[in-house]
Amino acid sequence: MYSSTITQYEERAPEPRVEPDQPMEIKDVPRRQLQPFIYRNIIVLAILHVVAFYTLFFHSLEAKLYTWLLSPFWGYTGGLGITAGAHRLWAHRSYSAKLPLRIFLAFIYCMAGQTHLSKWIRDHRTHHRYTETPADPHDANRGFFFSHIGWLMMKRHPAVKQYGSKIDMSDIKADPVIQFFDKYYIPIMILLTFVIPTLIPVYCWNETWRLSIYAVIIRYVWLLNVTFFVNSFAHMWGNRPYNSSLRPTENPTVSFFTLGEGWHNYHHSFPWDYKAAELGNFSLNGSAAFINLMAKTGLAYDLKSPSKELVEKTALKKGDGTQSLWGTKFEHKKY
């Protein structure tokens, strides 16, 4: 039965994927250290954004309807590879997946064109282990621009390298699916992110090459920014019902665009929950709906989730007293 695959934890489930002891106190590391610019990234990102915005505003209406439909389909499918695959399955081990599902998730992850799976996972584990310290790859204390995209425009803070290298990645190194997709990432990614979605409109419904390439650039830039929303918007704006001492927030807008990754105060409080949210509101959590569907087929199993009591107790003890969805004041149930 599907429901029997969900493990309800009364206490916080252990997160065994990070090294517990560190050689130096992270709080003593200066937040700003020399981080030379990576000019190649700055130029490429700038050109992509200029082209995407220019073509979106001046040429998108020239595109055929199917070209319009293909872009969000491709973007959300790649996005699902990030959220249900790289994030919830691999980075947090919040559920387990059988081989066909792991292959499928790694495959669609490559449609997003971000980076090697193991790099994404290490960065994300580092982000959770050292949230908003100098070792956080996209430390939100350094402002909106840095946490959104600026962190990709400069060499990493030495603390990110030092502490990130200590994150336990043994499970990832032992996963043959990740090893395969990492090894052949560049050709697979180029094909799935850029080549095939350019060819489909041209050969299937006679779109022009020019508009087909524009659509790919717009979708690529869109998905990059949507992913970055989680690191910037969802670490700045919104309420904190589960732990007011954590900076990450509940942000329904980000959840809408990211298939449910904007319930970020909850996610940083219970990172091992496969839903990455308390609410079962699947219109704003497509990734959880997908994992539930996979659990029904038996391809996903051991879905982890805290008990309702633990969530309520945590919110009562540490939260800011707001309701998780829209930030309105909330009457906590007394025990």
Ligand SMILES: [Zn+2]
């Ligand atoms: Zn975060």
Ligand SMILES: [Zn+2]
């Ligand atoms: Zn996470």
